[in-house]
Amino acid sequence: MKTIHSPLAMTAWCKALRRERVVIGLVPTMGALHEGHRALIRAARLRCDALVVSIFVNPTQFAPTEDLATYPRRLTQDRALCRQEGVDACFEPTAAELYPEGFQTVVSVPLIARRWEGESRPHHFAGVATVVAKLFGIIRPDLALFGQKDYQQCAVVRQLVKDLHLDVRLLMRPTVRERDGLAMSSRNVFLSPEERRVAPVFYQALVAGRRAIERGLRDPGSVQSVMRKVLEEVRSIAVDYLAVCHPHSLEPLDRIDRHAVILGALRVGAVRLIDNVLAERKYR
């Protein structure tokens, strides 16, 4: 497996492969790889010839008050996982290489980004959209894979690719969960044992919401009540938002006709968790 730091070297490596009609896959990550990333990498491995995993804790998607400094970094283990899974190249640029002096371009997807995560993290998705556009420029992958866990991020990237006519196929893969349902996340390490014990109630609430929709509930408010009832049982949990939304625009639905995504964010102690499920109301 190659380890590549410089964007120019990464571009050159990919360009040579592309000339040979090699299909290039990309899994963009911030490192601290867990089983969710492994599943993305395995799904990518099946679908491309040359597989790049980028590892970059992107500073522009963190607000000054957020956890950029403490975000888990485990480069040695990350590389080992990549090697294990047959990754061809780890792209590990530094911030100075991606954002040199004079850098200033911003890519934003303002409508999809304005709600939910965008509300509590106002510049987050512009940071995400810009770095993804940069990675797509550097690597020019045929295929890029993202985890459903960051559903709003997936929606932002999908819109960006469409709007800028980027020639990359996107694949959103299902969230990988612990056995008790907690969505895998690099930030789960920050949960205390007690917080970790109650955290799975988040997914239980989402599943209850999904089940209510599947059974025919049309009113998003009622779905929310179902979910809040599940969460109320745990006093250490504070809901940030729970929303029943259109799966592409992420606008809250007035009425559930068929497809919806339930997006949620909550705090367990000091740790903020996000999760989501897709739901389909069955016609009867």
Add this chain to the structure above:
Amino acid sequence: MKTIHSPLAMTAWCKALRRERVVIGLVPTMGALHEGHRALIRAARLRCDALVVSIFVNPTQFAPTEDLATYPRRLTQDRALCRQEGVDACFEPTAAELYPEGFQTVVSVPLIARRWEGESRPHHFAGVATVVAKLFGIIRPDLALFGQKDYQQCAVVRQLVKDLHLDVRLLMRPTVRERDGLAMSSRNVFLSPEERRVAPVFYQALVAGRRAIERGLRDPGSVQSVMRKVLEEVRSIAVDYLAVCHPHSLEPLDRIDRHAVILGALRVGAVRLIDNVLAERKYR
């Protein structure tokens, strides 16, 4: 010559050529082609195998108060000029095709865009950067040519290409002028005969500024005085700005060491003209 309206068809046409290693050139225009565009097209023709000219009056780079509705449109003549010059494809999308429902991505280059034209036209360069990113996405040219007349636009596009790692070579070609020095512009048709008669003093002023720098003047303020003295002779002209700037960042220089660009905008009656010259202070 092919005339292509749909972005998808344009992408398909280019993709087939690219597979055959054909070098694709792009001259992006808003139509109303004049000798300045012809020079760009000829320069492109020499440097690529397949030449695309895009003709699109981009609404997002006009403010509501600006001249979108009256901007000259002459599609038949434009196509004739393209045919004459051996263009392979005219890309003529509609606004609805480039900006379908749900479209929302914005590409901005905030530092280069904030001054000069950006000051009187706050969203102009985000409109330009976004549509250029879209055209580059649709066509994926190897080479794109821009006229120096829109110097700040060139600087915005150069930065955007660098920051997003786009694989396109940019070529800025010198401004083509009328015999009396007036920079060719699609908007020159709006000048009354009397305005047209005095307009060349703009270029005379810029040339006087350039000459002052070449002769060793280090102080931008003094260079501006030289230029203003030339313009003062014409009462119907109002200076919007005249600035001695760094050729890449477009920040005003405190002191001219070697390279500079003199950027200007002024009003002749109701018509706003922009022009610029590059200048180099000779070491002695």
